[in-house]
Amino acid sequence: MSQTISSLLGRGHQNNFKLTEKQKSIMIGSDDSCRKGFICSETYLAPFHCRIYLQHDKIHGWKTFIQEKAMNPQRYVTMVNKDRLKMRETRWLWDGEEVQIGRGDNLENLLSFVFQNDLVRGNKMKMIEVPKCLRERFNNCQDDIGFGAHSVIHRAFETKLGETRECVCKVVTLTKKVSKECFEKLCQEPKLLDSLNHSNIIKVLGYHIGNNPDRLLIWQEKMYCDLEKYFQREQIINPKKWYNISFQVLDALKYLHDKGIVHRDIKPENIMWTNTNFSVLKLIDFGLAKNYKNEIERDNEQVGTPLYIPPEIYRASFTEINDLYKPPVDIWAFGILSFRFLTGQNPFFEKEKVDINAVRDKVLKEGISKVPLMERRINERIIELIIEQLLDYDPKSRVTANEVMGILTNLQKLFE
Structure with missing residues (x-):
């Protein structure tokens, strides 16, 4: 039996179509010569309404296309994701897209299908398949x-x-983008996270490193929203909220640094709220962390x-x-x-996405101005902490996480 490569699954009706290596093309219409594509009477569909077919190339493998075939495009329509195809127009179909066909004067009652790339879905299922030893505990969607x-996150x-x-x-597989050396580091x-126990560091519930294919599965507690998305929504964080964020992040950093671990990729995307109350934060993504x-x-x-x-x-x-x-x-x-x-x-650029060489030049050639903080009327002691201590150009005299925790404790009254 030939493997199914892609399908059109009827939405709200029983008409389903499959394409395989043996059956690479199907004509959908009302003429009974359409054979496997024949659906219903000519009053609803054109005799030859649309064609679904497969093509193969070395780059993408199997691709599925839909081509509008109706001789009277004013009367009959073929739509992909509500977008009407022109006469003889061909469209490459992607997994999950909606295809609708029928009369142009009755758009509310078009026959609707969901396109499914079975080959892609099959490979995806293999990628997230839970090993037998852990199936009773975990279920991946x-x-x-x-x-x-380097990874894809699944529910x-x-x-x-x-x-x-x-x-x-979190699923990591050995691919062209993930070399053997990179995979081994990831x-x-x-293993590192499993050795950590802190309320502001994400917890690993379990993990599996497989062979043939090389896959890394890491099950972690679910988070709600990262600080970058939160910042984009808020635009500016008030000092009281900054204090709450700082205390939690620095407590986690103090814990890591005391253990000889440096995260190496602290940024808003790698700090997440655990709930909708925006009260508890956790550091995530330790792929670059090292002892x-x-x-x-x-x-x-x-x-x-x-x-x-x-x-x-x-x-x-x-x-x-390294040192x-x-x-x-x-x-x-x-x-x-x-x-x-x-x-x-x-402090260096107005926009976030900039060339790394431009960033390096700015960081090395320019100091950091206090003016933007002063314009926001931030307390002088906080400005001093950020500009002169956290952003000290000399790493040897830069403040430690433990020292910042002490400073924040002394400044607590400012945020009450």
Whole structure:
């Protein structure tokens, strides 16, 4: 039996069509010579209404197309996602798209189908398939709800001690974008997270590293919203909210730094609210984290997000860079984050997406102005903390997470 490559599934009716390597083309219409594509009377469809067919190429593999075939396009319509096809127009169909066919004078009663790329869905199912040893505990859903630099995030459920709770499954596979070396590094993330226990650091519920194909599955607690989305909505964070964010993030950083771990990618996207009350935050995405005290795991590569990378990393030579990825890197990034949140702008650029070379030049050649903070009437002691201590250009004198916690405690009355 030939494998199904794609399908049109009837929505609200029983008409379904499948395309396979043997049956690469189907004509849909009212003429009985359409054979497998014949649906209903000529009063509803054109004799030859539309054609669904497969094509194969080396880049995309199997692709499914729809072509409008009606001789009277004024009377009959073929629509993809509510967009009407012109006479003889051909359209490449994507998984989940809606196809509608029927009379042009009766658009409310068109025959509706959902296009399904069965080949893609089959590969997707293999990617998220839970290994046998963990099937009683975890269940992954096919719908993806987010994307990382190397991963796809899927909705999932954990069943433990008779209770079911929603979680997420982070899936990493060995591909052209994820080399063997990169994959092996990413496999260290769940092991690291599994060794951590802090209320402001995301918890790993379970993980699995498979072979053939090489897959990494990490089940984590479900989060609600990252700080970047929150910031885009709020535009500017008031000092009291900044204080609440700061205390939680710095407490997590203090915990990590005391353990010899540097996150190396502190940014709003990697800090998430756990609930709709916007009260509890957790650090996520430890794919770049490392133990800076471990001399065996030397890493001479520049990593992180350009706008949050400190000057010492931009200045560093290839041989120096490993020894400079220490706690001050995370502190600088938090200083940039604080400046953005309190002023609504980046200290170096008005826009977020800029060339890394332009960022490096700005960071190395320019100091950071207090003016935007002063214009927002931020307390002088907070301005001093951000500009002179968090964003100190000398990493050796840059304030530590523990010291900032002490400063914030002394400033608590400002936020009551």
